[in-house]
Amino acid sequence: MDKYYSDFFDRRSSQKTRELINYLIVNAISLFPKSTYEDFHKLFYQGFWGPRHFFVSAETASNSIQQEIDSAFLTEDVSLQPVGLRTPMLRVSLSLVKEGIISVEQLVQLFYESVASVNTASVELKEYSVIFLDELSEIKKNNPVFNFIIPEKIDFSENNHPHHSEMYNNLYNPHYRIIVMDKILPLLPFELVEHCKICSLDYYNRLIKISPEGY
Numbered sequence: 001m002d003k004y005y006s007d008f009f010d011r012r013s014s015q016k017t018r019e020l021i022n023y024l025i026v027n028a029i030s031l032f033p034k035s036t037y038e039d040f041h042k043l044f045y046q047g048f049w050g051p052r053h054f055f056v057s058a059e060t061a062s063n064s065i066q067q068e069i070d071s072a073f074l075t076e077d078v079s080l081q082p083v084g085l086r087t088p089m090l091r092v093s094l095s096l097v098k099e100g101i102i103s104v105e106q107l108v109q110l111f112y113e114s115v116a117s118v119n120t121a122s123v124e125l126k127e128y129s130v131i132f133l134d135e136l137s138e139i140k141k142n143n144p145v146f147n148f149i150i151p152e153k154i155d156f157s158e159n160n161h162p163h164h165s166e167m168y169n170n171l172y173n174p175h176y177r178i179i180v181m182d183k184i185l186p187l188l189p190f191e192l193v194e195h196c197k198i199c200s201l202d203y204y205n206r207l208i209k210i211s212p213e214g215y
Helices: 005-007 014-031 038-051 058-071 103-119 122-142 167-170 181-187 190-195 199-208
Strands: 079-080 089-093 176-180
Touching: 005 014, 014 038, 014 079, 014 122, 038 089, 038 122, 058 103, 079 176, 089 181, 103 176, 103 181, 181 199, 190 199
Parallel strands: none
Antiparallel strands: 079 089, 089 176
């Protein structure tokens, strides 16, 4: 895992897509080693379809985030996790709101901007899902510790929204929102971005310079 997530979006190709998918799966395993197939399915779903399934009013979104922050035990163990396949996107932990790094209002704004900026592009679904299953199967084959079963028939359509497994929820207590990478990075300290292997300082500085005032 010596590459930055942003590196995979410099030049796109089928080989680059395969490398990106492998990177996302391996990274997820390193962060959450007890993940089951359901959790990898959710990783793919969020990476391909983005946050569009979670579309609610701004008031509802804000209240939901605040309720999670007030009721959940949040840590900064995994502040940012790369998930996006066609568009660079991150799982942004609500711990960043709790710690005052970003505000609820900022997160809600960026969430809605992210919903609007992710295209459906369902024509690409077969290509991406085939590569994803190939990579997941190969990783599973080479790591006997992963004893989960990959179903023979899988529905990767947008309407089939998967959930985290009970084991994942119990062990890792996930509380996050999916945000387009370039929208959230200007609000974050580079030390955090670098720690999570998101992008280089050069990429980060370019984002800061082109970001509109008020970000």
